[in-house]
Amino acid sequence: MQNTIRDFVQREVVINGAIDRVFAAITDPATYPTWGPVKVEGALVPGETPILDFGVSGRVAVHVVAVDSPSYFAYRWAQGQTDPEKLVADPLTLPNTLVEFHLEAFEEGTKVKVVESGLSQLPGLAPEAAAPMEAGWGLMLGALVKALEGGDTGVTDSLETVVLFSVPPSEVFDRLTHPDKWWAEKVEGTMAVDQTVTMDFGQFGMWKIEISGIEEPSYFAYKRLEITGMPLATETVVEFFLEPTATGTQLRQVERGFDQVPEDSRETAFRTAQQGWSIILGLLEHHFAQGG
Helix, strand or coil, X not given: CCCCCCCEEEEEEEECCCHHHHHHHHHCCCCCCCCCCCXXXXXXXXXXXXXXXXXXXXEEECEEXXXXXCCEEEEEECCCCCCHHHHXXXXXXXXXXXXXXXXXXXXXXXXXXXXXXXXXXXXXXXXXXXXXXXXXXXXXXXXXHHHHHCCCCCCCCEEXXXXXXXXXXXXXXXXXXXXXXXXXXXXXXXXXXXXXXXXXXXXXXXXXXXXXXXXXXXXXXXXXXXXXXXXXXXCCEEEEXXXXXXXXXXXXXXXXXXXXXXXXXXXXXXXXXXXXXXXXXXXXXXXXXXXX
C-alpha cells in the first residue's frame, strides 16, 4: 500500500530578539541550553556528523547540511529510530529526514520557521505520525521562545514550572500517575509510596523512580534514581501540586535537590531538567488539547 503521509511538517514563531542572538541559540547549545540539546559532541559544520546530547532525552547524530549565519541552518537525522545505537550512527546510512531552520529579521524581532521534510520516504511511517511530529516542533520552538525571552534565573536548588489545564485535577493526576497514557511506552511497577517504578520512554530513554508521596488528586512525588540505566550521583525529588481553578487545573511542578549535585555537573543537571520539563509538560498540554 502506498504511504499517504504528507512529506513535510513545519512550524514557525516570532521571537523578540535580534536574529544573530536567535541563530546563536539554535546553533550553539552553550548559549541557551534549556530549549534543545545541552551540548554538542563534534562540530556543527557542513559535512560533519556531530552528536546532539539532549541529556535525559538521549543522544542523536545529525549530518550537517548547511550553516549560513544568521539566516539558515540545516541537518539530516534518522527520524523514527528508537534504537539508541542507531540514533548515534551516521544518519546518511539510515532512512532520514531533512530539518531546516529559516530565520528572518523584521521590526518585531526574528521569525523562525522550522521545516522537516522527507517523511514520505520513511518506511512504515503511519499517516497520522505527522501530527505529533509537528506538535513536537511546536514544543521545541515554544521552549526556544521561553529561553530567549524569559530571562535566566541562574542555577538554584530547585526549579518550578506552573501550567494551567482546562480539565479537572482528577484527569491531570491520572495522567501523571499513568504516563503510559500519554508519553511512556511502558510502565513497570506500582504507583504507591516506597515502590520503585520503571518508565520506558522509547527513544527518550528510561527512568527508574521511587514514589515518595501520592494524595489523589492533589499531590504526587517521587525521587529519580536512574536515567537510562545510569544511577544518579544525587537523587533529586520531583513534586506535582494540583489545585482546581474556575476553568480546570493549576499544576505546579517542582524539582529540588540540585544543591547536592556535584559542583562540576550541577549546572548541566539543572539546565537539562529545565529543558526536559518544558518539553514533558508541553507534551501533556498537547495531549489534553487533542482530547486525550
